[in-house]
Ligand SMILES: Nc1ncnc2c1ncn2[C@@H]1O[C@H](COP(=O)(O)OP(=O)(O)OP(=O)(O)O)[C@@H](O)[C@H]1O
């Protein structure tokens with residue numbers, strides 16, 4: 039390719055990068071400005087005199103609905119909900135994928151197809167019965183209810199991830215271990231788990247972003263004390279007490295996004311790599 | 321068959337049984353209950369009196385439902401189409417032995433990590449008619465510039481497209497790029513030896529071989545589009561008025577804030593049907609081409 | 614160590630395919646059994662069933678006279694080497710070898726001793742701390758072997774253990790296995806595609822086709838007295854020639870009438886020495902057409918003639934020198950046949966005189982493809 043072509047190529051890529059970054063930049067700079075500066079200055083300009091006031095307010099004192107304690111309690115709710123739900127669904131998915139690939143039985147392929155349907159349904163179609171059920175059991179309005187829902191509807195995805203990964207692990211490996219005297223769980227723990235790093239990454243990142251970012255289940259199933267941060271953020275932005283504080287809104291949005299951004303920055307490259315990588319060859 | 325020996329016979333089934341039970345009850349069972357609800361007199365509370373297709377009649381008589389269906393069609397088509405094109409183009413550009421590819425890729429991909437609620441709020445601020453994009457362009461000197469899509473009933477749904485594409489095209493890019501890297505390099509070399517130009521190689525050889533990637537990306541994007549709820553909630557709240565309503569919001573409001581369980585259930589069933597209508601032909605086509613390959 | 618019995622074994626996979634259709638094999642303690650047969654004939658399936666990795670649909674498997682159908686693999690006291698080696702990728706060579714021992718709660722010191730012994734035996738001592746990914750094909754094969762040898766099981770099972778190796782290594786490992794078996798005397802079942810492996814290693818060979826054992830016997834029996842044309846064609850390289858012929862009595866002697874050359878215009882009578890004529894009486898009376906099975910080394914040049922041979926002059930279609938011998942392609946009874954000659958006997962000739970050792974021939978029925986008569990010797 040000639041130099042002009044190369045230049046155009048880089049120009050296109052860099053401007054796309056600016057386009058991708060612009061909203062984040064605007065959010066960040068807005069969150070560090072005073073309301074006056076927002077009203078007078080330019081949307082994309084860096085703050086003249088950065089202030090962390092909006093961040094403190096978003097974290098500790100802003101009103102979301104009737105509670106004026108900022109995002110902090112809801113952020114904790116999200117953590118309490120996301121971490122167990124991710125761990126449980128990933129672990130169960132791994133065991134499912136293992137059983138479906140290396141311990142096949144009559145009907146196991148059919149079972150897998152039947153489970154897969156769970157990946158494709160719009161969750162709206164289960165919301166009404168689930169709301170009733172959680173109410174009846176008495177865990178609606180609690181973090182437990184949310185954990186339960188996220189595990190149940192995450193299993194289809196985690197099972198799919200692990201099944202597709204483990205199907206690439208040669209069956210003779212498991213047979214060799216059985217001849218060596220290992221049983222179902224020993225083989226999983228000693229043979230499969232040590233080579234599952236990449237797919238665990240994929241699964242944990244996927245589930246973490248899905249569950250942390252969820253809004254639908256949160257808004258339908260959570261009570262005012264168990265709301266996840268996404269729901270609280272939405273309320274915070276909509277709660278107007280006089281003047282609209284864009285800087286606080288933006289700080290709150292970034293706070294709500296921080297954990298997934300962090301996961302993404304630290305482990306994102308493993309995600310795409312793991313999604314497309316196969317298992318270890320025997 | 322031998323069920324007699326060793327725990328290894330029944331352990332796999334035991335391990336799978338909770339998931340199977342959960343799927344039977346919470347997926348299949350709940351779908352059936354929702355379908356059943358949509359044929360009853362349920363309003364504020366479930367009421368199992370048979371109502372035939374009355375709820376569906378109500379649904380189809382409701383202008384708001386048709387507005388939301390039309391919005392979904394507009395949003396879905398544009399969102400999937402633009403994300404596919406943008407994702408593919410960036411992937412191809414990135415595939416030209418670019419310096420700093422990893423860094424650029426990370427930048428394109430990060431919006432995927434964000435919640436639609438966050439994305440929605442970011443774009444709501446960016447597109448704010450008073451203080452956002454409109455004012456920047458005016459400050460740059462084009463003083464008559466107006467950009468009021470967010471509050472314009474005829475345009476509001478397109479702002480959802482803008483934010484959706486921003487968030488999802490990086491994901492499409494990543495999958496396309498992985499697909500491009502998977503193309504057998506010997507085929508490309510063979511084409512070069514045959515004298516094909518780079519654009520021809522892409523058009524005739526590489527892009528056609530990405531068919532399975534197109535399939536999975538389309539599937540995922542279609543799924544996001546049909547379920548889309550949070551993005552619209554955060555960006556426009558379905559407004560102005562009901563101008564940017566989508567079925568997911570319609571379903572939510574009728575079911576949980578307006579006390580119309582039956583109609584809500586009927587609209588949920590319609591959403592399921594839409595997904596089936598999109599997915600089944602796609603999967604069928606893919607399975608068929610898979611066999612031919 | 615133990616005998617192995619396989620009685621009326623059938624296997625139907627869950628998808629309804631009947632892969633094994635009644636297998637019967639018995640081998641004594643310390644014997645080396647070879648399973649051969651075309652791809653997909655059910656060899657691995659049978660091996661997996663002996664190991665307990667696949668449930669038995671019907672029939673009985675005994676080890677040391679004890680029925681083991683319902684025992685899981687770990688309780689059958691077997692060791693197995695897989696075709697793909699199946700080394701545990703996350704473990705070092707040492708851990709691979711020790712895995713089965715530690716699961717059987719063998720004391721640490723004893724494990725160390727075993728690893729040292731096996732490593733020395735197979736010359737893999739320098740590799741003990743490597744991961745499988747860092748090994749070559751031959752080294753992996755040896756580690757897989759070491760994993761099996763770490764225990765002294767009742768039975769060894771090998772599923773084409775040498776098929777991924779190059780020719781030279783394969784020959785080395787073959788003699789290695791033979792020596793090991795001689796030394797340890799452990800009952801062994803060995804699947805292979807390679808008939809030299811089959812002939813050199815086995816005490817007994819079972820030739821399988823489509824889930825049925827065609828013949829079960831010593832290498833000598835399989836080679837010299839194949840019960841049907843499948844077995845005849847399967848063992849030996851190049852395979853046994855199957856010459857369409859007609860049986861007749863000529864000069865009071867039993868003969869096979871065969872056409873010679875591509876045109877088939879010439880006809881010769883090959884006297885069949887050493888056959889029990891009574892078994893053939895009924896056939897000869899009707900002039901029945903048969904297939905005459907003759908191995909290439911029994912169609913040879915004059916240098917190797919003896920008293921039980923017939924002579925035959927044939928046109929050479931093609932000659933293929935292989936070094937020690939030259940193979941020539943000829944047409945007998947309208948079929949392409951191969952003869953094995955001394956290189957000097959062929960050199961540039963269009964026609965050669967062959968000595969046919971009919972006392973080594975097998976007569977097959979042309980319809981059923983079954984052997985109907987062997988020479989008595
Ligand atoms: N799990 C299974 N389910 C259904 N059919 C199977 C299964 N495993 C093997 N088969 C079928 O059983 C037949 C015998 O397979 P097997 O692996 O025993 O053949 P093999 O003799 O070892 O062949 P090869 O020499 O190629 O290794 C094949 O047709 C195969 O397709």
Ligand SMILES: [Mg+2]
Nearest residue numbers: 656657658772
């Ligand atoms: Mg096999």
